[in-house]
Amino acid sequence: MTIRSAKVIVCSPGRNFVTLKIETDAGIYGIGDATLNGREKAVVAYLEEHVIPTLIGRDARSIEDIWQFLYRGAYWRRGPVTMRAIAAVDVALWDIKGKALGTPLYDLLGGRSRDRIMVYGHANGSTIEETVAAVGRYVDAGYQAVRAQCGVPGVKLAYGVGRGDLYYEPADSQLPTETSWSTARYLGFIPKLFDRLREVHGFDVHLLHDGHHRMTPLEAAQLGRSLEPHRLFWLEDVTPAENQEAFRLIRQHTVTPLAVGEIFNTIWDAKDLIQHQLIDYIRMTVVGSGGITHLRRVADFAALWGVRTGAHGATDLSPVTMGAALHFDSWVPNFGIQEYMRHSPETDAVFPHAYGFERGFMTPGEAPGHGVDIDEALAANYPYRPMQLPVARLEDGTMWNW
Ligand SMILES: O=C(O)[C@@H](O)[C@@H](O)[C@H](O)[C@H](O)CO
Numbered sequence: 482m483t484i485r486s487a488k489v490i491v492c493s494p495g496r497n498f499v500t501l502k503i504e505t506d507a508g509i510y511g512i513g514d515a516t517l518n519g520r521e522k523a524v525v526a527y528l529e530e531h532v533i534p535t536l537i538g539r540d541a542r543s544i545e546d547i548w549q550f551l552y553r554g555a556y557w558r559r560g561p562v563t564m565r566a567i568a569a570v571d572v573a574l575w576d577i578k579g580k581a582l583g584t585p586l587y588d589l590l591g592g593r594s595r596d597r598i599m600v601y602g603h604a605n606g607s608t609i610e611e612t613v614a615a616v617g618r619y620v621d622a623g624y625q626a627v628r629a630q631c632g633v634p635g636v637k638l639a640y641g642v643g644r645g646d647l648y649y650e651p652a653d654s655q656l657p658t659e660t661s662w663s664t665a666r667y668l669g670f671i672p673k674l675f676d677r678l679r680e681v682h683g684f685d686v687h688l689l690h691d692g693h694h695r696m697t698p699l700e701a702a703q704l705g706r707s708l709e710p711h712r713l714f715w716l717e718d719v720t721p722a723e724n725q726e727a728f729r730l731i732r733q734h735t736v737t738p739l740a741v742g743e744i745f746n747t748i749w750d751a752k753d754l755i756q757h758q759l760i761d762y763i764r765m766t767v768v769g770s771g772g773i774t775h776l777r778r779v780a781d782f783a784a785l786w787g788v789r790t791g792a793h794g795a796t797d798l799s800p801v802t803m804g805a806a807l808h809f810d811s812w813v814p815n816f817g818i819q820e821y822m823r824h825s826p827e828t829d830a831v832f833p834h835a836y837g838f839e840r841g842f843m844t845p846g847e848a849p850g851h852g853v854d855i856d857e858a859l860a861a862n863y864p865y866r867p868m869q870l871p872v873a874r875l876e877d878g879t880m881w882n883w
């Protein structure tokens with residue numbers, strides 16, 4: 482089964498998505514996601530200029546060989562652009578293999594390890610009471626796990642505070658929105674949020690929180706320790722993780738579970754964190770980490786050290802990634818949880834999908850491949866709109882991590 486053609490489809494049904502469609506001479510096609518929020522066109526060029534010409538004529542069944550060819554063959558390894566392009570090809574090829582064999586992707590990986598996949602939703606508010614109410618709406622909808630974010634008094638546009646209940650999209654402007662940040666204000670405030678959340682909602686719901694890379698290791702340790710009475714499911718991205726060693730310091734001081742990895746691209750970003758058991762959940766997902774082929778190696782390595790998966794699932798991960806991730810989650814033995822930020826109705830219409838959601842749990846569906854398609858005619862109604870992620874500055878104007 483030979484790859485006959487491949488094309489990149491860019492559309493913006495509410496937000497931007499980059500999708501790869503690979504067609505074979507057997508009449509079977511596969512779909513992969515290559516979206517890199519705020520830097521989409523870089524991946525488009527990488528695919529169109531450098532990857533697609535090398536795919537034509539290859540055997541679509543040779544997923545592993547094509548992965549190795551794209552990874553080793555580029556010479557310049559790793560990074561978000563390269564690994565997203567590889568992921569798009571990889572996921573499209575797994576989709577093709579599943580369709581060719583008439584079987585869902587999870588079966589190709591080794592079959593289902595669970596009946597349904599626990600997901601967490603995003604609750605946020607500009608005040609504590611708004612966030613408490615937002616968590617309540619998720620609990621009422623059947624979610625067993627909810628991420629809680631809140632505006633911080635004195636901080637302009639704190640991370641994670643959206644404009645609606647179900648949808649949150651941080652890439653909101655053609656030029657980056659400037660936000661402000663004060664870790665001192667944040668550290669003084671967040672324990673009060675969780676005091677109130679536990680007071681109102683009790684301990685039957687899993688609560689999560691995302692620090693979005695803003696603390697120093699010692700500040701992260703302080704936050705982790707102050708939240709221990711609230712028994713979080715996880716505390717995410719407390720500090721930038723380029724320095725994997727930094728997590729030793731955090732770990733020495735707190736037993737609050739730690740999650741990290743949504744911006745990692747390969748196992749090399751996570752190796753020390755995993756093998757020294759410095760984290761509890763690895764947040765890498767198919768689109769960011771070279772597709773199913775690489776992610777399963779990461780998951781197997783993590784399993785050796787008791788680290789579980791907690792795949793990134795923000796709205797910038799297209800339904801194609803969501804579908805592929807749900808098949809992966811169905812199989813992966815060391816599954817932890819899956820993030821689920823709902824897509825807009827426009828996005829759902831452009832990407833018809835077999836996966837489903839019911840009261841806090843998802844299933845990948847039984848369609849062959851990953852079960853997600855793209856309606857190209859509909860997609861054409863939503864042209865690309867340049868959008869960038871915000872930036873953050875400290876109160877004195879110093880550039881900080883958004
Ligand atoms: O945990 C998360 O979902 C976030 O950290 C993301 O919303 C992240 O900000 C976006 O994916 C950036 O594009």
Ligand SMILES: [Mg+2]
Nearest residue numbers: 691717718743
């Ligand atoms: Mg995050």
